Amino acid sequence: MAALVCAEPKQTPNSAAEIQSVLTAQQDAWNRGDIDAFMNGYARLASTVFVSEDEVRRGWETVRDRYRVKYSDRAKMGTLSFSEIEVTMLSSDAAVVLGRWKLKRAKDEPNGRFTLVFKRLPEGWRIVHDHTSAAPPQ
Template identity: 35%
Template sequence: MKTILPILLLFVFACKTTQPVAADDITAIRSILTQQQKAWSENDLEGFMSGYWQSEELTYFSRGKITKGWQTTLANYKRNYPSKKETGELNFEIANITKINNDAYWVMGSYFLTREVGDANGTFMIIFKRINGEWKIIGDSSC
């Protein structure tokens, strides 16, 4: 009995400590998404892109095309959303944040753009990965 109690306590403690970590991860991911909404709505595309992995391996899929690279993705955003009239105000509605493993989550949701040039909305699925201790979007599929 004396040897079982410490093992049982260790097991209970280990189980309890895993939950707050997942909650902290989700809070950090939601914070990045909130920062992205704010940056986009201020026509700060560089600020919006700070949530993405600054790598040539960043993958973006939309309208049947795959785009690779952080700089290419930023250039596309700048070309397609050159002013506040096009960026408008961005709001996300998060449907699901699901853990893939300790260092990755996928997020599904909808986006809503309220703009002078006409409103737009659609859906997205993004993959967050913990890279060097920071959560970054490594893959984005939007339509």
């Protein structure tokens, strides 16, 4: 006879804080106009996935290139803020993060929601899957 035991995922004491720190570093890098530093929050893997609009992009370089094209200057980048961050641990090495993003630009303020899958890698917590949606323009 086998027994199945289910337990809550173990969260190291600082997991949520470490993940929040990655997001804060991304926000700060974005607001300096530094897309390369912003991309440090993503896993440098061919399997990294970014979903937005009706497209799926695979690979760290592909995701970086998308950001470089779409946000080619400071005016397009605007000022980024993240809010309503909820971290749910799936295991000691994986988490799902739900949040809200907002860009403040001279002529508009696009915003929306995101769901991120973070994985603990040797270099720390990194995004391996990003699904970002934009709210309809107001």
